[in-house]
Amino acid sequence: MSAKVRNKIEFLGTGTSQGMPIIGCSCPVCRSDDFHDKRLRTSAYIEYGGLRLVVDAGPDFRQQILRSGIRELDAVLLTHMHKDHTGGLDDVRAFNYFMHRAFPIYAEPMVQDSLRREYAYAFGDHRYPGVPDFVLHTIGEEPFSIGGVEIIPVRAMHYKLPILGFRFGRLGYLTDANYISEESIERFRGVDIFVVSCIRRTPHISHFSLDEAIDVCRRVGARRCFLTHLSHQLEKYEDLSKTLPEGIEPAYDGLSLTF
Numbered sequence: 001m002s003a004k005v006r007n008k009i010e011f012l013g014t015g016t017s018q019g020m021p022i023i024g025c026s027c028p029v030c031r032s033d034d035f036h037d038k039r040l041r042t043s044a045y046i047e048y049g050g051l052r053l054v055v056d057a058g059p060d061f062r063q064q065i066l067r068s069g070i071r072e073l074d075a076v077l078l079t080h081m082h083k084d085h086t087g088g089l090d091d092v093r094a095f096n097y098f099m100h101r102a103f104p105i106y107a108e109p110m111v112q113d114s115l116r117r118e119y120a121y122a123f124g125d126h127r128y129p130g131v132p133d134f135v136l137h138t139i140g141e142e143p144f145s146i147g148g149v150e151i152i153p154v155r156a157m158h159y160k161l162p163i164l165g166f167r168f169g170r171l172g173y174l175t176d177a178n179y180i181s182e183e184s185i186e187r188f189r190g191v192d193i194f195v196v197s198c199i200r201r202t203p204h205i206s207h208f209s210l211d212e213a214i215d216v217c218r219r220v221g222a223r224r225c226f227l228t229h230l231s232h233q234l235e236k237y238e239d240l241s242k243t244l245p246e247g248i249e250p251a252y253d254g255l256s257l258t259f
């Protein structure tokens with residue numbers, strides 16, 4: 001990879017599975033006027049080694065792509081099969097149309113099985129005209145490359161579900177986990193920017209609590225860490241920011257960083 005290539009992450013969504021505000025909720029966080037507190041479903045746009053990637057494509061995918069002015073994409077990488085991370089994939093049709101090709105999706109076999117069920121109309125021999133045209137690429141725990149650019153998957157657990165985080169050179173990205181082994185932490189070591197999900201202060205069955213997320217940040221040891229997949233059970237952005245240790249910040253939709 002050329003040293004001249006400028007890598008970038010833009011947070012397309014930083015909210016938990018229901019997004020923020022939550023429909024029908026009148027808590028102070030959901031009622032906040034601060035744009036930092038308006039969180040679409042967790043997703044990130046990453047430019048790395050010349051590739052243009054999106055990690056996860058939940059129900060807000062279309063809106064996120066439009067809001068960020070993204071016109072071309074080389075692939076979507078999926079962390080796991082939950083709907084808040086895969087529910088927007090029908091809209092890759094736009095990229096099929098404008099880029100004149102089938103759209104590459106990188107996912108583990110279990111996630112691919114789920115896509116074949118959830119998007120049954122897009123698979124098979126007799127597809128209706130205009131359905132999304134996906135090309136599934138199988139990934140696992142071994143490093144893989146897209147167009148010659150290496151990406152390192154990092155295993156973690158989301159309660160009983162194995163999920164993948166990803167390392168893109170000096171950026172580490174891990175969402176929807178509540179356990180990560182020391183061996184996996186090792187794969188993230190040396191990153192400058194580390195993104196980790198955190199749902200609330202109190203323990204949760206499938207997501208890191210705030211203390212657990214802070215602990216993961218310390219173990220990874222990145223200079224700057226950002227929390228994503230945040231819920232309304234955490235404080236507003238402004239208040240939460242003040243309580244976090246040095247080097248750890250809440251992410252917000254639209255935040256863009258180079259690495």
Ligand SMILES: [Zn+2]
Nearest residue numbers: 017082084176
């Ligand atoms: Zn999620």
Ligand SMILES: [Zn+2]
Nearest residue numbers: 025027030232
């Ligand atoms: Zn609320």
Ligand SMILES: [Zn+2]
Nearest residue numbers: 080082158176
């Ligand atoms: Zn999940």
